[in-house]
Amino acid sequence: MEEQSMKVSKIIQENIAYINEVLPVKESFDIIERDMIIGGRESCFFFIDGFMKDEVMSKVMDTLFKLTPEQMPKTSTELSRTMISYVEIDTFSEFDGIIKNILSGVACLFVDGYESCIAIDCRTYPARSVDEPAQDKSLRGSRDGFVETIVFNTALIRRRIRDPHLTMKMMEIGKSSRTDVTLCYMTDRVNQDLLNLLIQKFEQMREHDLKMNQQTLAELLFKRKWYNPFPKFKYTERPDTAAACIMEGKIVILVDNSPSVMILPTSIFDIIEEANDYYFPTLTGIYLKISRSIITIMTVFLTPLFLLFMQNPEWIPDVFDFVLVRNTINIPLYFQLLLLELAIDGLRLAALNTPSMLSTPLSVIAGIVMGEFSVQSGWFNSEVMLYMAFVAVANYTQPNFELGYALKFMRLLLLTLTALFNWIGFAVGCIIIVCSVCFNRTVSGRSYLNIRLN
Structure with missing residues (x-):
């Protein structure tokens, strides 16, 4: 039986x-x-x-x-x-x-x-304290964050929204893992079509085990196209951000054993937002959003534009003549930029695995070696180092890790097309980037640029 x-x-x-x-x-x-x-x-x-x-x-x-x-x-x-x-x-x-x-x-x-x-039910789960997330900090906001225990996470949201319309719908996914997944939403504000779609998708997942927890759930919810790297979900480890999104009519998905939550529906404008935009006065918040958007765009187009102008120096006005590379170019600029892109990723991976007590001195050594010595040795030109340093640092102005790598892939595509086909390649690359954003679809099926909630 x-x-x-x-x-x-x-x-x-x-x-x-x-x-x-x-x-x-x-x-x-x-x-x-x-x-x-x-x-x-x-x-x-x-x-x-x-x-x-x-x-x-x-x-x-x-x-x-x-x-x-x-x-x-x-x-x-x-x-x-x-x-x-x-x-x-x-x-x-x-x-x-x-x-x-x-x-x-x-x-x-x-x-x-x-x-x-x-x-x-007198169980208790091992859990760490609800400290502020390391990657999603706020200057004036609350200092608590989600943890790996789903009951604690729902309590952090309930503490902020004391409304009878707030609903926490618990579901179980996986025949073996039996992972607890919770949908948090306001019954009087949520998009019912999207809610019904998510419930239907969850019911179809019962045979699938969430091997990699939240990432497996994201892949089951939306079969992304490999050639479009832009993220389909917004993630946050901040309860205040999650509560604000719920009050706006969005759905927050909590997965047991995961310290972050998924927010649906989302758009490119939601992903580049952060908590500091709301904790400051309106004028300051607007300035932060505009400056972050400009810097984000610059991280994609700065180095390809530099390469394009170096290939066509006659386009540069006399007043900007100083941007020209004066030193001897031993390695083509395209390969210099490509090597630095790989080197920056290598330094990131090394920083993740470096003991905290050694991270500061090793960072100083890496900065000296990658900076002055690499220029003096003739491998890189100082102008290339300057622009790549700006791109590496400016990439952290937006908090979403997935979006950062999506922009990186677009930058590499633009660099390659510009190096191969000059201004025609640059124009084609810009069209591909715009199309990747405009024709990207989220779980709800709506545009990546314009999300209606109701």
């Missing part, structure tokens, strides 16, 4: 035998089977070691041990209502829900003579 249709038996030994058949209780040290006598009846607890609040369980068991055979109710439901003084309690008559709860950390109690199991 399949697990879904298996019912709890009145004979406790049959229930214990079935649990031992389905779960590796004898082989796994962390799956605990606790046999006891409650009210003169054989009883058994099943739970996962490390997920249990020991103090709560001790009080619950102390209450149960004091029961006499005369005090034992006729049903497990009556026992849970009258004898167990704890808040989160439920009863299950089928093993499908029981197995799921045991593996989730809920303690399940079987009592001989009862046709259902009592689930006592």
Whole structure:
């Protein structure tokens, strides 16, 4: 008989035998089977070691041990209502829900003579403190951030939105992983078509396991085209940003074990926003948005334009004659720019794996070697180093990591086309970039440039 249709038996030994058949209780040290006598009846607890609040369980068991055979109710439901003084309690008559709860950390109690199991949800998950995210900081905003525990994350949102329309719809994805996924939205503001589409997609994912957590979910939600690198989702680790998006009518997706949330629908303008835009006065916020947008555009077009003008020096006005490369060019400018692009990525990867105590001195050494010595050796020209240094630093003005690499790929495409076909290649590259943004579609099917919520 399949697990879904298996019912709890009145004979406790049959229930214990079935649990031992389905779960590796004898082989796994962390799956605990606790046999006891409650009210003169054989009883058994099943739970996962490390997920249990020991103090709560001790009080619950102390209450149960004091029961006499005369005090034992006729049903497990009556026992849970009258004898167990704890808040989160439920009863299950089928093993499908029981197995799921045991593996989730809920303690399940079987009592001989009862046709259902009592689930006592006194679990606790290992979690770090809700510190401010390292990559998404705000000068004047709150200093808390999402963590890997989904219940803590929903509480951080509930703390900011005390509205009865705020809904947290929990769903389970994956036959083996059984990952908890929550849709957070305002029922009076959300786009119902998008909400129904997401629920439908989630229901079709039940056989898929979220192997890489949030990234797997994103790939299942939207089959992206490999040739368009622009991100389809906005991610944030800030509860205040998530709450603001929910109030605007958007949907926030939380995945258990992930410290960031996905925001839908989104556009290119949403992705380049950050929390500081809202914590400052209107004029300051507008200035920050405009300056960030200009710098973002410059990171794409600065080096290709430099290469284009170096290929056509007669186009440069006399007043800008100083931008011309005066020193000897030993390596073509295109290959210099390409080598520096790869070198910057190499330094980023090295910084991720460098111990924190060594990161500062190694950064200084890398800066000296990549800067002055590389120019003196003849590998690079100083003008190329200057413009690539600006691009490397300016890339961090926008917080989205995926968008940064999407812009990088567009810059490399533009550089290659310019080097091969001069101004015609530059014009074709600009058209490709504009088309990549304009014809990009999000999960809702709407344009990347203009998202309507309702």
